[in-house]
Amino acid sequence: MNMELSRRQFLGAAGAGVAGTALGAFGFGDIEAAHAEAIRAFKLVNTTETRNTCPYCSVACGVIMYSKGDLKKGEKAEIIHIEGDTDHPTNRGTLCPKGAALLDFVKSETRLKYPMIRKPGLDKFEQVTWDEALDRIARLMKDDRDANFIQTNGDGVTVNRWTTTGFLAASATTNETAWETYKVVRSTGMVAFDNQARV
C-alpha cells in the first residue's frame, strides 16, 4: 500500500500519538487496564474434612484431610490437601516436614496398598488377599514357634521364650491398640518386639 502522507499530516499524527501517550502516562490508562483478581480462590471451599492421625511416627499428630467429590452422591472422593489439626492436643495444628508433605505420601506411586508377597527365588512382589497373607503369616509363625520355642533355660527355670521371630507394629495407634498388640505379642513369648512407642 502506498499511502499519501504529507509532512503536515505526519506531524499531526505524531503529535496526536505523543498526546495520547502523555495522557496514558499521566494516569488515564487504568480505565482500560483489566483488574485481574490477585488473591487465589480459597481452595478448601466445599471440601469434606476428615480427621485422621499422621501415619509416620508415634507422636501421632492429628491431621485433617480435605477431599473433593461427594461420596454420598456416588462420586469418588479425592484428597486435595492435608494439614495439621489445631484442635488436636498433640500438635495443635503443627506438623513436621514429613507430615506437612503427607499429600505426596497419599499420592505416591510406590505406596503400599495391598498385602504383597515376594516368594523365595523371585525378584518381584505379587499381590495376595488379606486372607492368604494372614493365613501364611500365622502358619509360618506357628511352625517357627513350634520348632524354636524355649520353655526352660539351662537351670531348668521356666522362661517361655520365642527368640527366632520378631514383631514390628505400627506407631500411629491408640493406647488401646498398642496395649492389645503388646499383650498378644508378649503372650506368644516373643522377645524382639517394637511398636515404635519410643519415637
Add this chain to the structure above:
Amino acid sequence: MFPPVPNPTTQPEAPRFGEKDLIRRSASTVTPPAERQTEVAKLIDVSKCIGCKACQSACIEWNDTHPAIETNTGIYENPHDLTPDMFTLMRFTEWENPETNNLEWLIRKDGCMHCEDPGCLKACPAPGAIVQYSNGIVDFVHENCIGCGYCIKGCPFNIPRISQVDHTAYKCTLCSDRVAVGQGPACAKACPTQAIVWGTKDEMKEWAADRVEDLKSRGFENAGLYDPPGVGGTHVMYVLHHADQPQLYSNLPENPRISPVVEAWKGVTKYAGLAVLGIAAATGFMHYLVAGPNRVSEEDEEAAERLTGEGRS
C-alpha cells in the same frame, strides 16, 4: 505459647480484603481506601528455628508448586536457592562466635519480607502486576506480569524468581488466599517450634519484645527485632540473637533499601520526563495560538522548486 493458627473453614466466605483495599499498584495509581486494614505480620524467631523445613513442605503443598528434585552438593539448603516453585528457603550458616568460641548454627527462613515500601512494586513497569494491600501484603498478579525481571532488581532482599514455564515472576504471597478467610500462612501453621508466629503487626512486635528480653537474659546481649526502617518496616520480621550483625544470617542486609538506580529511574527521572513532555506539548499549543499554523508562502514554493525541481536529479 502463642495462640496457634485456627483450622480453615470449608464454607464459602467472602474474602476479607481485595481490590478495594489496594494502597499501591505497580505503574499505576490507586485511590487508597479511607480506612487501612489492621496490618498483619509474620514473626520468624531465628533462635527457635530447628531447621526442619516443615515450613517449606507446607508451602509447597499449599501453593501446589512442584520444585524439581535436585542433587546433594553437600549443603543443607534444599533446593539450593529460592526458585519460582520454592517461595521460602531455610538458609544455614555455621558461625564461630569469637566472644564465646561457640559454634553457632544460624538458620534463617528466607523469603519475601512484604516491605511497607516495596522495591519490587516501585520498579515494576507493568500496570497492576504487583499490588500492595492495606494490611501490608505485597502480591504478584501473574495475569499482568510481563516477566521483565525489574522486580528482582528492585528487591533489596533478592527474592522474586522468574519462571521458565510461564515467564512471570513468583514469590511468597504470605498465603493471601488463607489470610483472606481469616487463616494464617501455611508455614506459620506447620511450624512445630513456633519459630514462625502470625498475627497483627502490633501483636508480633509485642511478642518479639518478650522474646528479645528472654534472649538477653540468656546471654545474647545484642538480641533484637529485625524490622528494617530502610524499606519502611516489613510484614515479615525476624527475632535475631545477633541483631547487631544481621549479615551473619546468610547475608541478611544490615540496612536494606531500594536501589538508588530504581528510586531515581522511577522517581525523579519519571517526573522530569513527564514535565518535559508536558512543557513541550504546552509550548507547541501556545505557539499555535500565538503564531498560528505554519503557512507555505510563494517564496517557499519557489525556493523548494529551485532546490528539488527541474535541473536537479
